[in-house]
Amino acid sequence: MNSDDPAVCxxxxxxxxxxxxxxxxxxxxxxxxxxKAVGHPARVQIxxxxxRRASCVCGEIVxxxxxxxxxxxxHLKVLKDAGLVRGEIDGPRTCYCLDPRTMRRFKxxxxxx
Amino acid sequence: MNSDDPAVCxxxxxxxxxxxxxxxxxxxxxxxxxxKAVGHPARVQIxxxxxRRASCVCGEIVxxxxxxxxxxxxHLKVLKDAGLVRGEIDGPRTCYCLDPRTMRRFKxxxxxx
DNA sequence: CGAGTTCATCGTGAAATGACGATAAAGCCT
DNA sequence: AGGCTTTATCGTCATTTCACGATGAACTCG
Numbered sequence: 001m002n003s004d005d006p007a008v009c010x011x012x013x014x015x016x017x018x019x020x021x022x023x024x025x026x027x028x029x030x031x032x033x034x035x036k037a038v039g040h041p042a043r044v045q046i047x048x049x050x051x052r053r054a055s056c057v058c059g060e061i062v063x064x065x066x067x068x069x070x071x072x073x074x075h076l077k078v079l080k081d082a083g084l085v086r087g088e089i090d091g092p093r094t095c096y097c098l099d100p101r102t103m104r105r106f107k108x109x110x111x112x113x
Numbered sequence: 114m115n116s117d118d119p120a121v122c123x124x125x126x127x128x129x130x131x132x133x134x135x136x137x138x139x140x141x142x143x144x145x146x147x148x149k150a151v152g153h154p155a156r157v158q159i160x161x162x163x164x165r166r167a168s169c170v171c172g173e174i175v176x177x178x179x180x181x182x183x184x185x186x187x188h189l190k191v192l193k194d195a196g197l198v199r200g201e202i203d204g205p206r207t208c209y210c211l212d213p214r215t216m217r218r219f220k221x222x223x224x225x226x
Numbered sequence: 227c228g229a230g231t232t233c234a235t236c237g238t239g240a241a242a243t244g245a246c247g248a249t250a251a252a253g254c255c256t
Numbered sequence: 257a258g259g260c261t262t263t264a265t266c267g268t269c270a271t272t273t274c275a276c277g278a279t280g281a282a283c284t285c286g
Contacts, residue, residue, distance in 0.1 A: 110151075183277075255258105
């Protein structure tokens with residue numbers, strides 16, 4: 001097997017179109033949930049960090065943010081539950097990256113109003 | 114004076130460019146605050162309502178949403194404090210409308226990541 | 227003036243959020 | 257195996273949010 005993947009956690013990009021509507025009750029709740037997840041400065045910082053480094057970071061986030069490790073982990077969970085971020089276990093650590101599909105969806109929903 | 118303005122509350126559109134950066138600590142907090150304001154289904158519904166009707170609504174929002182009047186007023190205050198919505202007193206009622214400038218800013222900030 | 231609207235604000239209680247330290251789980255290295 | 261690192265989860269506490277009814281302020285109209 002090719003054991004020389006340094007940080008293979010981010011999916012290889014998904015360009016399939018998203019056919020879900022950007023209006024209606026469903027879309028409203030979806031948008032609210034995504035916005036809520038982003039509605040905290042620390043989480044915005046995490047997202048920006050992940051968008052900068054194409055490569056996925058893990059515990060470096062803890063070093064950058066002025067927060068306790070458990071707090072950062074909580075924020076990562078919020079982002080992961082919202083689908084904005086993916087986490088892949090890589091040995092003893094976890095590798096995080098943006099989910100570009102959900103990011104696009106968020107922008108589309110916001111654009112819908 | 115021209116007293117025949119039916120609902121003159123929305124500003125006449127502002128096309129001036131927004132020169133503020135879309136990155137950095139300031140932008141992070143700005144984005145978080147905007148997202149937080151949008152992070153509730155009722156508030157998304159209000160925004161959508163206002164984006165539909167070019168004309169500004171006021172207490173019609175209360176009729177549409179399944180919430181008490183005071184609750185709707187609270188949500189409107191959140192949106193207003195975030196700058197996403199403008200309210201103009203028009204006689205005994207208040208006329209609300211989107212602030213397209215802030216909406217654009219929100220989309221620009223989100224686009225920045 | 228006085229009654230009736232319309233909306234904002236206050237006070238309150240239940241629930242969610244944000245932060246932390248402590249602890250547990252899972253993997254690496256010698 | 258044993259120790260070390262890394263991360264997730266738990267329990268807790270303080271704060272914020274959400275929803276409501278009640279009250280108050282401002283305006284219109286008879």
